[in-house]
Amino acid sequence: MDGQLLDGVLLPAIYRPSWPISVNRRNAWTPQRSSRRLVATPAGVDNSLSAFPGSGLNQVIEKCHLWQIAILGALAGGIAALLLGFSPDWDLFNYHLYNPHALIQGRLTTDIAPAQIQGFLNPLFHIPFYYIFVHFGPAALVFFAGALQGLQWVLLGLLLMRILPSQQIPQWMAWTVATFGMFGPIFIYELGGTQGDTIVSALVLASLLLILPGQQDSGNHDAHARAWLAGLLGGLAVALKLTMALYVIGLFVALLVCRPFKAPLASAWRFGAACAGGFLLGGIAWFGWLWLNFHNPLFPYFNQLFESDWASTVSFRDRRFLPGNALEWMVYPLAWLLEDYKVWEFRFRDVRPLLLYPLMFLVPLLAWRKTGREAPALRMLLVFLAFSYLLWLPLFSIYRYLSVLEMLAPLALFTVIAWLGASRRTAMGGLALLIASQLMVGYKRADVIPDLNINQATALQDLPSNSMLIVSGYEPLSFAALWLSDDIPMIRIRSNFMRPDRGLLDPEIGGDRLSRLALKRISGHDGPLFLLQSPSEGAKPFLEADLRLMGLTPEAAMQCMPVFTHTRLQQQVPLELCPLNDPAPVFPGD
Structure with a gap:
């Protein structure tokens, strides 16, 4: 498939010119026929591609197909991920492997919330990663994830060419700027990992690419088709990862405010309808199952609205990283740059969001008509980023959910500088700014654990078939189910949304049915009981209280055994299996 066919079939009306791009090399004052030219070239200023360094490299790139x-x-992306290594994080241990495993192996009704609140998220996105991990190993998973993340380089490059006319900068510079979008702390942290922030983001970037105005836009029929496809991709992104909703809403607002198409209301209606269709396409099966079983399609999230008695009637939002005072609400990018752990569990540093922060508000506000006349795509990009940030701030304030903004920040900074300066020197200055800001980026990655694979021998594989595995606490332990026989249930009694004492209460006075069901399942079990824990969890004061509540105690502390027989893996992923005595009959009835 050549570049033109790929453009015409998969990306209609996004990138009209064939490769190589034709260039206007005249140096006189030559306003373009289209009113959407970014800048005019004043007489005496050589702003053509030949005026930039790297013309030989540019010729090589021009010969490449998309x-x-x-x-x-x-x-x-795949090779870089392999070099960084397999770095499973908290989410992979907690639910990235467990959720698809439970769906495929039929454990959805056998287990009770071993992956905590995240175990009720749509498993569709993680199914291919789980399959690759089980059948091909962690190295294949890392390469696959890195390759998907690396593909977004193309989307970033196309976005920049959409915003800037091809006459403004050479292609080598466009692709270089796009590369900076993939070197932020979120992207580096997640490279080769199974988080959706930097993979599902591709659907958002493609949706943005479809609705940005461009020089080669055609009539209403083309605009309507682009709105339909953009909405479909956006809705699918939300179905796969709910936090992507902030970007899809940002796209919808930008579509209404910036009016890139001749029929803005009709295009917005089509975009919204297609979003609903994409959301149903990617999530109707899972969200329908949650509704049928727990009376909340997003269970347990937003339970203050659905009031399911299977969980407490609260939203279960993570409020740890919300701004703490009025000043932080106004300049939060400065606050998290000055104070570690403000918006993430890890230390990181990236000055580019702070540099972009005033621009994405001030440029559209102070130059609304000018940007609309000279740079409509830039104006729409900034409006999209501004509204997305304003949604992110009160809803999450969790930094990794800003993955799309992080990838687009270098593009937006460079484009604003190029638009304001309108010269070769300014473009080179913008590139120098990106290089300087990149040198200030600091990031963290999870520890590399190369020995974690499905072929490792564990003590879980030797458990009697009539056993039950109990988990209590907040550690991410559900991945152990991959080594567990499918007829051995894993029951969690304490998690980030459950407590065993709530199982003793009626739902009308603070109890919940899921905690009650967990206690009843343990009380009625007729076989051996085992506690799965990490050594650090064993020292927590609530563990003894939770076990005592059910009449359970470890038979002997010395009888706890390591889960993994591989010594180094057991040191990196310390898990213990402890036999428990039979529970006392102290649990409530129906």
Whole structure:
């Protein structure tokens, strides 16, 4: 498939010119026929591609097809991920492997919330990662994830060419700027990982690419088709990862405010309808199952609205990282730059969101008509980023959910500088700013654990078939189910949304049915009981109280055994299996 076919079939009306791009090399004052030219070239100023350094490299890039650049991006992402290594994080241990495993192996009704609140998230996105991990190993998973993340280099490059006319900068510079979008702390942390922030983001970037105005836009029929497809991709992104909703809403607002199409209301209606369709396409099966079983399609989230008696009637929002005072609400990017752990569990540093923060509000406000006349795509990009940030701030304030903004920040900074300066020197200055800001980026990655694979021997595989595994606490332990026989249930009695004492209460006075069901399942079990824990969890004061509540105590502390027989893996992932005595009959009835 060549570049033109890929453009015409998969990206209609996004990138009209064929490769190589034709260039206007005249140096006189030559306003373009289209009113959407970014800048005019004043007489005496050589703003053509030949005026930039690297013309030889530019000629090489011009000979490449789009699919070749896509393959290059995928290979670069996959190889870079392999070099960084398999770095499973809290989410992978907690639910990235467990959720698809439970769905495929039929454990949805056998277990009770071993993956805590995250165990009720849509498992569709993680199914291919689980399959690759089980059948091909962690190295294949890392390469696959890195390749998907690397493909977004193409989307970032196309977005920049959409915003800037091809006459403004050479292609080598466009692709270089796009590369900076993939070197932020979120992207580096997640490279080769199974988080959706930097993979599902591709659907958001493609949706943005479809609705940005461009020089080669055609009539209403083309605009309507683009709105339909953009909405479908956006809705699918939300179904796969609910936090992507903030970007899809930002796209919808930008579509209404910036009016990139001749029929803005009709286009917005089509975008919204297609979003609903994409959301149903990617989530109706899972959200329908949650509704039928727990009377809340987003269970247990937003339970203050659905009032399911299976969980407490609260929203279960994570409020740890919300701004703490009025000043932080106004300048939060400055606050998290000055104070570690303000918006993430890890230390990181990236000055680019702070540099972009005033621009994405002030440029559209102070130059609304000017940007609409000279740079409509830039104006729409900034409006999209501004509204998305304003949604993120009160809803989450969790930094990794800003993955799309992080990837687009270098593009937006460079484009604003190029638009304001309108010269070769300014473009080179913008590139220098990106290089300088990149040198200030600090990031963290999870520990590399190369020995974690499905072929490792564990004590879980030797448990009697009539056993039950109990988990209490907040550690991410549900991944152990991959080594557990499918007829051995895993029951969690304490988690980030459950407590065993709530199972003793009626739902009308603070109890919940899921905690009650967990206690009843344990009380009525007729076989051996085992506690799965990490050594650090064993020292927590609530563990003894939770076990005592059910009449359970470890038979002997010395009888706890390591889960993994591989010594180094057991040291990196310390898990213990402890036999428990039979529970006392102290649990409530129906």
